[in-house]
Amino acid sequence: MRRLKVMQVIGQMEVGGIEKLAAVIAERCSGDRFCISVCALGGDGPLRQELEKGGVASFCLGKRPGLDWRIVLRLSRLLRSEKVSVLHTHHVGALIYGVPAAVLSGVKRVIHTEHSHDALDDNPRLRVLLRLLARRASTVVCVADEVASYLEGVVGVPRGKLQVLRNGVDTELFRPGLMDEPLWSGLVVGTVGRLDPLKDHLTLLRAFRLLVERVPNIKLVVVGDGPLRGELEAASRGLGIGDRVAFLGRRSDIARLLRGMHVFVLSSVKEGLPLALLEAMASGVPVVATNVGGVPQVVQDRHTGILCPPGEPVELAQSIHQLILDEELRRRVAANARSLVEHSYSLKAMLSGYESLYAAAANGTGGAH
Incomplete structure (x- = not known):
């Protein structure tokens, strides 16, 4: 044929x-x-x-x-x-x-x-x-x-x-599990995406600075590259959190890295339906995401993740902190999110x-x- x-x-x-x-x-x-x-x-x-x-x-x-x-x-x-x-x-x-x-x-x-x-x-x-x-x-x-x-x-x-x-997304590749070698000895907050203005990583960095004051052993892992990388690296140093933020650049082992994260964050100001978000949900990582574009279609607040407004570092920090403190909430939203992706976003x-x-x-x- x-x-x-x-x-x-x-x-x-x-x-x-x-x-x-x-x-x-x-x-x-x-x-x-x-x-x-x-x-x-x-x-x-x-x-x-x-x-x-x-x-x-x-x-x-x-x-x-x-x-x-x-x-x-x-x-x-x-x-x-x-x-x-x-x-x-x-x-x-x-x-x-x-x-x-x-x-x-x-x-x-x-x-x-x-x-x-x-x-x-x-x-x-x-x-x-x-x-x-x-x-x-x-x-x-x-x-x-x-x-x-x-x-x-x-x-x-x-x-x-x-x-x-x-x-x-491929739910066999992106699946819950433990990373073979942890990204950090403590808690890991992570994000995956191109480093450009629409992803608003600066708000995430400002939120993370607030988190560091409340959670002593925590690391932010930023996966991806783009035009703002140098500016964001400088911003992390300027905020006094340079030693707590790892910019990993472009990676091909996203599924493996996701399994090393305790919370995934999407801080975008505009979105459609981001693949990185679906991949994190399929991987069983509890997510905090901004209420933009098609994101609320998959992140149902306190059911499959936590929603917060864009451009608000205080509220973003509070939402991440809420997941860190509440182990039962983390487990519940992660399980619900995995089920949603398996059934509706395969x-x-x-x-x-x-x-x-x-x-x-x-x-x-x-x-x-």
Whole structure:
């Protein structure tokens, strides 16, 4: 049987949530039915090495900062040379280049996934552009109900075009257990994510400074890299907690590191449905997360975790401290969170959803349902 050729387009070859999802789709969807590649608008990066290890074809288009219309021609040529049948864009930036490239190359089937709406909130022109370009997509996938509501109510994408397909994680890889070698002799508070302004690690550092005053033997482990790393390392020293904060950078052993954490914290000011949060919940780590985007869909306060408002270090510190003090609460929310992810956010369900969308699009029957 001839395999259906699908090309995913992402912004860059970094190892963030969107990029990680694209890699999982490419590597784990049925290899008998689909041949899925990944193309970055920007330049080379660490994700490309991971894709090559997994046997996934990858491409980089070398996009310059700002609008770079050369990318449309480069992408259209690539789509033709690779004989792509279905184009799958991630985030509105990829859609802007993907739709005209699909038109030029004759690719008739486009699927678009919108992971959050932070880029759209303060940009009405971008919202108009998304609404217009979405007409060319057979389906616009939203990773959370909250994202779908925003695209319908604020952007104006017709409801019939939208389909909610929740992010999923591998619950066999991300599972409860003990780390082979502890990260720290005492309590470990941890976070995983790209070090950029939307993740608001500065609020987490300020909250942790308050925690250090109450909990003597505690460490903060920050996993991930990004443009703010130097600034955040300097901030930790300025707050007097430099010796209590470990910046581990980009890591490939996330599942192992999560098993070494006692509390996981998501301090973001904007989110869709973050994979790192789902991975922590699947790993049986009790979570404290900010009440933003699609997060309340999975973190039900005091049932599957603790919710707190964004940008509030005092309340964030209090929420983390509450979990540290209450062992029964930690156990209960961790068990409930693991159960929720197993039943509603499995990798198998997510991959099956994308496989169905690809097949339907190729057959000309694509559309939300």
